[in-house]
Amino acid sequence: MGESVISAKSxxxxxxxxxxxxxxxxxxxxxxxxxxxxxxxxxxxxxKSTFLNMLxxxxxxxxxxxxxxxxxxxxxxxxxLVKFRRDHVGFIFQAYDLLPQLDAVENVALPLSFKGMAxxxxxxxxxxxxxxxxxxxxxxxxxxxxxxxxxxxxxIARALVVKPxxxxxxxxxxxxxxxxxxxxxxxxxxxxxxxxxxLVMVTHDNNLASYAxxxxxxxxxxxxxxx
Amino acid sequence: xxFADKLGMAWNSLLKRKLRTMLTILGVMIGVASIVTMxxxxxxxxxxxxxxxxQYGGLRTIEVREGNGQNxxxxxxxxxxxxxxxxxxKLSDSTMETIKxxxxxxxxxxxxxxxxxxxxxxxxxxxxxxxAMPLEALRDMNWEFEEGGWPEEGDDLKFVFGNLxxxxxxxxxxxxxxxxxxxxxxxxxxxxxxxxxxxxxxxEAQKAAKSGSSGNTGSTESTGSTGTTDGQTxxxxxxxxxxxxxxxxxxxxxxxxxxxxxGVLKGSLDDYMQYSWNTYCDLDALQRMYKKxxxxxxxxxxPAKKNGKPYKELFYSSINVIADEIDNVSELQTAIGDLGYQxxxxxxxxxxxxxQSQSQQAMxxxxxxxxxxxxxxxxxxxxxxxxxxxxxxxxxxxxxxxxLFDIQQMFLMEAGMIGFGGGxxxxxxxxxxCIIINKVTAAQTAxxxxxxxxxxxxxxIIVSMAAGFAPSKRAMSLSxxxxxxxx
Numbered sequence: 230m231g232e233s234v235i236s237a238k239s240x241x242x243x244x245x246x247x248x249x250x251x252x253x254x255x256x257x258x259x260x261x262x263x264x265x266x267x268x269x270x271x272x273x274x275x276x277k278s279t280f281l282n283m284l285x286x287x288x289x290x291x292x293x294x295x296x297x298x299x300x301x302x303x304x305x306x307x308x309x310l311v312k313f314r315r316d317h318v319g320f321i322f323q324a325y326d327l328l329p330q331l332d333a334v335e336n337v338a339l340p341l342s343f344k345g346m347a348x349x350x351x352x353x354x355x356x357x358x359x360x361x362x363x364x365x366x367x368x369x370x371x372x373x374x375x376x377x378x379x380x381x382x383x384x385i386a387r388a389l390v391v392k393p394x395x396x397x398x399x400x401x402x403x404x405x406x407x408x409x410x411x412x413x414x415x416x417x418x419x420x421x422x423x424x425x426x427x428l429v430m431v432t433h434d435n436n437l438a439s440y441a442x443x444x445x446x447x448x449x450x451x452x453x454x455x456x
Numbered sequence: 457x458x459f460a461d462k463l464g465m466a467w468n469s470l471l472k473r474k475l476r477t478m479l480t481i482l483g484v485m486i487g488v489a490s491i492v493t494m495x496x497x498x499x500x501x502x503x504x505x506x507x508x509x510x511q512y513g514g515l516r517t518i519e520v521r522e523g524n525g526q527n528x529x530x531x532x533x534x535x536x537x538x539x540x541x542x543x544x545x546k547l548s549d550s551t552m553e554t555i556k557x558x559x560x561x562x563x564x565x566x567x568x569x570x571x572x573x574x575x576x577x578x579x580x581x582x583x584x585x586x587x588a589m590p591l592e593a594l595r596d597m598n599w600e601f602e603e604g605g606w607p608e609e610g611d612d613l614k615f616v617f618g619n620l621x622x623x624x625x626x627x628x629x630x631x632x633x634x635x636x637x638x639x640x641x642x643x644x645x646x647x648x649x650x651x652x653x654x655x656x657x658x659x660e661a662q663k664a665a666k667s668g669s670s671g672n673t674g675s676t677e678s679t680g681s682t683g684t685t686d687g688q689t690x691x692x693x694x695x696x697x698x699x700x701x702x703x704x705x706x707x708x709x710x711x712x713x714x715x716x717x718x719g720v721l722k723g724s725l726d727d728y729m730q731y732s733w734n735t736y737c738d739l740d741a742l743q744r745m746y747k748k749x750x751x752x753x754x755x756x757x758x759p760a761k762k763n764g765k766p767y768k769e770l771f772y773s774s775i776n777v778i779a780d781e782i783d784n785v786s787e788l789q790t791a792i793g794d795l796g797y798q799x800x801x802x803x804x805x806x807x808x809x810x811x812q813s814q815s816q817q818a819m820x821x822x823x824x825x826x827x828x829x830x831x832x833x834x835x836x837x838x839x840x841x842x843x844x845x846x847x848x849x850x851x852x853x854x855x856x857x858x859x860l861f862d863i864q865q866m867f868l869m870e871a872g873m874i875g876f877g878g879g880x881x882x883x884x885x886x887x888x889x890c891i892i893i894n895k896v897t898a899a900q901t902a903x904x905x906x907x908x909x910x911x912x913x914x915x916x917i918i919v920s921m922a923a924g925f926a927p928s929k930r931a932m933s934l935s936x937x938x939x940x941x942x943x
Contacts, residue, residue: 287855287937308860315857322940326852330472342461343858387856 234394234427235261235284240293242279242450253279255450256293261395266421266428268441273433276450278399281431285318285397286310298394315343319388321398325380327372327387333359334368337386344391358386362416378409385416389426396420398430402437414440457862466869473842477874480831480838484878485885487828488916492886494820496902497893502813503903509802509809511730515782516562518789520555520775522546523797545796546759547772555777558791560784565593568739569773570757573653575712579625579641582656586615588739593776599731603646604719606738613741614716615652617645619723620732645720651712654749655756658710711749743770782806828916831878832923835871839927843867843934850931851939864932871924872917879916883909 242254253276261267271277282288283295286302287310295302298317305313314320319340327336334355341351359368362382372380381401388396398417402410418440421428430441438444446453470477509515523545547566556564570586594606594616607614623634625641634640643650653659721731746755754766761767777792779785785803793799843850850863890902 282937285855287940311854311857311859314855315859318857320855322852326848326940328849328852330468339853340856343457343853343856343862345458347458348461391857 233260233262234298236296238294240290243291253450257452263427264425266442268438268444269431270438270444271447275447277431277447281399286313317394319393319396321384321388321401323400323403325384327383329372332369332371333383336383337390340391358390362386377405381413395427400432462866463869466866470870480834480874481877483831483834484916485882487831488879488882488912489885490827491821491824492912493889494824496890496904498817498820499905500901500903505809509806516779516785518777518799518801520792521798547775548769560780560788562778562780564777565590566772567774571656573656573659574650576643576648576650578628580628581625583735585733586735588737588742591738594736600722602720602722607718613737613745614718616719616736618721618732618734621735646717652715653710653712655710662709832919835874835920835923839871839924843927843931847939850934851936854936855940860932864928867928867931868921868924871920875917875920879913883912
């Protein structure tokens with residue numbers, strides 16, 4: 230565990246709301262090493278999601294630099310960011326956000342199709358991954374035919390399928406009941422510890438954060454402490 | 457992203473909203489159907505007028521008549537001055553060869569106009585519009601016959617009458633014609649005994665002399681008693697008007713011939729066709745007949761030398777030139793005119809008709825296009841709705857790495873598929889409509905031109921994609937972050 234895959238240096242983000250400027254991030258710095266499970270914890274409005282979006286290359290900082298997997302992502306264009314995400318980043322959403330018209334296998338295979346992989350190969354890859362996550366029986370199910378936990382497992386598979394260097398998860402268990410939440414967190418822990426992935430998770434819940442290796446606490450746009 | 461994958465995604469999202477997709481396609485279908493049907497109507501009109509021109513002497517035919525050399529483009533001024541030879545711009549076999557050598561000439565045939573008087577029983581008729589042509593050219597007309605047919609190669613002279621020629625007969629006793637009575641004369645052109653006088657001038661002179669010589673025998677020439685009827689062209693002895701001592705130069709009494717009828721062209725007395733008033737015969741047979749009948753004299757209608765002797769060759773009344781293509785007619789016509797001959801063709805008429813039908817097509821197509829425009833707006837609307845609905849979905853796809861242009865292309869493909877569906881169904885619809893129209897009008901009123909089958913579908917796709925362009929651009933530029941926040 231040496232090299233850092235995420236390196237954020239004094240990142241500022243200022244939004245303009247009407248006439249007023251809102252400072253969402255006030256010089257946040259963070260280093261995440263390969264194979265770490267990091268939780269960013271904070272209340273609603275603390276700036277944690279803004280920070281995550283910036284790390285994931287969905288948004289650009291007003292000031293500061295962000296180096297992820299060796300790329301200065303604050304300097305990339307929109308099209309380059311898409312390519313960057315496609316090649317280096319996996320996403321897990323709070324509301325799973327699977328495409329409703331596609332079944333589980335097709336949803337998981339989707340990022341591979343963006344890469345231009347042939348249908349046969351990407352389907353095989355997706356099936357294998359879904360099996361590992363215990364979804365053999367739901368391969369051909371559409372999202373509406375699955376429970377929240379099952380959908381989120383499909384979502385995790387979709388994030389993992391491109392073998393990303395970093396996985397970002399924004400409140401991945403926000404829509405799940407307690408039992409399923411724990412199941413999903415175990416899966417995430419497993420993904421990090423057994424497969425050497427790097428995971429950055431945003432949550433407002435300290436209990437959930439306790440599954441992570443490191444917890445970064447954010448309040449009003451600043452890192453207050455880390456444990 | 458692979459093309460097939462994008463196509464599949466686009467197809468999927470259309471399937472997901474079947475009803476809306478169908479309604480949008482319906483709009484395009486109506487638009488395409490109205491354009492295609494309108495264009496088919498215009499095309500039908502166009503073809504009808506072209507057919508009419510065809511009936512009036514062909515679309516590719518140029519009629520060449522003898523000229524006075526006015527338009528001649530004499531490149532070599534050194535040659536003999538053209539005015540020396542009075543036959544220079546007359547139409548002979550060598551003229552035919554010259555024209556044949558020009559570009560864009562498909563075929564050339566000569567026409568010799570002739571006149572004759574036909575007498576049958578108490579009736580007579582002066583036939584002014586006889587046309588002798590090579591048999592081949594006659595057959596190429598593809599005319600239908602009421603009775604009989606064209607003469608055979610090598611036959612002696614035989615006539616083919618137009619369906620209205622019989623109306624020209626007049627009763628010699630009272631000069632009453634068909635136009636006075638409305639009843640056709642009692643002559644069967646195929647079987648009645650008819651005598652033909654080839655020298656119309658002599659006939660007229662004789663007639664004038666007769667009416668001038670008071671109280672002479674009424675109408676001896678009409679008795680028909682003198683023909684030696686050994687079948688075909690036996691020369692008949694003619695009665696000599698020898699007794700008229702008053703005139704110093706007694707008119708020559710023309711010879712009568714029995715010339716059989718080969719056929720009568722199709723049509724009732726009410727039908728007018730291009731051929732209706734004409735009489736046709738084989739040029740070769742007529743020439744042989746003339747040679748026999750006029751030996752060393754000048755054939756009626758032919759020029760004479762200054763000393764009154766006939767020329768060796770025969771000069772034609774006109775030469776019909778068939779161009780290889782309609783588009784080359786006017787060029788060829790100019791080329792022949794430059795040789796110093798007079799020319800006429802339907803090319804100006806064709807050009808006019810074309811322009812007219814083009815503007816008709818444009819107008820009718822424009823009317824149809826209005827509904828396609830409405831359909832295009834419908835497409836834009838549908839796509840816009842679809843994008844609003846799928847903002848989140850588009851955002852997610854962007855976040856997990858779908859290329860911006862891939863997104864745009866997927867939306868364009870959706871629009872294109874709607875266009876394709878609407879194009880195919882619209883084409884089928886108008887195909888059915890055209891069949892119905894043609895059934896009802898019992899004519900080819902609506903004809904879908906061949907290129908239209910292809911063009912209408914392509915056009916529908918292009919219009920649809922154009923309508924889908926702005927929405928697709930919008931989908932592409934949606935901020936991924938905004939999109940995933942949108943719940």
